[in-house]
Amino acid sequence: MDPREQPRKRPGPRSARSAPAVRAPDTGPGRAAGARRKAPAGERAEPVPGAAGPAGGEERLVALFTGGARRGRRRIGPRTSAFSLFGTVEIDLTEAFFTQRLTTVDVVSVFGTVEVRVPENVSLRGGGTGVFGSFRVDAAEAADPEAPVVVVNGCSVFGGVEARPERGRRVADLLHGRTRGHSGR
Template sequence: MEKHTAGPSGLRASDADRDRIAQILSDALAEGRLTSEEHSERLDTLYAVKTVGELDLLVRDLPADTGGRRPATPATPVAATATAAGGPVETVVAVCSSSARKGRWRPGARTRAVSVMGDITIDLSEAVFEQQVTEITVTSVLGNVEVLVPENVTLRGYGSGVLGNFEVRGEGAAADPQAPVVIVRGFALLGNIEARPKRGFRLVDLAARLRKKLD
């Protein structure tokens, strides 16, 4: 029987592949190569497509030094993720307990939250963002997870629930194209996941700080 092997562009996209493309889009937004609307549209598509080739289409009109395809290899998925995301994944766990991240803290580019019959609060309303895109992956089993963000950031949600609830309120693009993007991806089984802006909390001079960091 003939064995069919998919070419590089037909390979299923990994988390590391998506992180790489998200970083390219973030850089393009910061450099003024994409408008905030274009960035939002491509970011939405980023998590909908399935193959490496489809991901590459999102950055084919960006500079070759950042937009060129660099397929991830099975030998280095952790290294690729750390490079694209700017650091390791922070994990927040609550098993029959509660856990919180709040106040003046510096969230990494990727955070994983797991709640099993527990409560987790991830409050970004006073956080210091050091990257354009912050992604939070949530799993809730008979638990409750709440994600709070400042009113003037771009909030995106991709998730579902089975006998549970996944809800992102206030989803949309911020007026300032330099404002950070918070992506919440989650799955709730007999649990609840909710992400929303925290009323009365806005980031101040964030765009200027991000621009200075990128210079």
């Protein structure tokens, strides 16, 4: 019998038993930081590549008709993305540990607000566009040429984006193993 003439099998409904043991990573905006792949019972789940972990990766913040904030003592990865739709996202880097020199924050605000705050001894740069809204980056250069740099890029449509240094706050430097006058509060 010719293989082209064989009847085709129709795929049946998939059960939990027929699903693959380890699924491909879902790197969409709904994936939580530190996400893990599913694993069979008795085996340890492995981290999803690209998920923001304690030392880096991309961190994604989404606020849909709600508010979200990232603040406190934590390690910052090289890239952070924030999206606000009728909500508010607050990114407070004043107590963060910078493990690399350049950190990029990409923001999009639609009828919402995104606020980014950095310590005063970190260089802040960036730019973007506001369409019937505002996009404001209070650029500041740190006195130390080796200081970490935060770049804020993006756009705002009927919303607002604000990035500014927080006066009186200083950052601990993990790049060179010394503290740069971290005053806490």
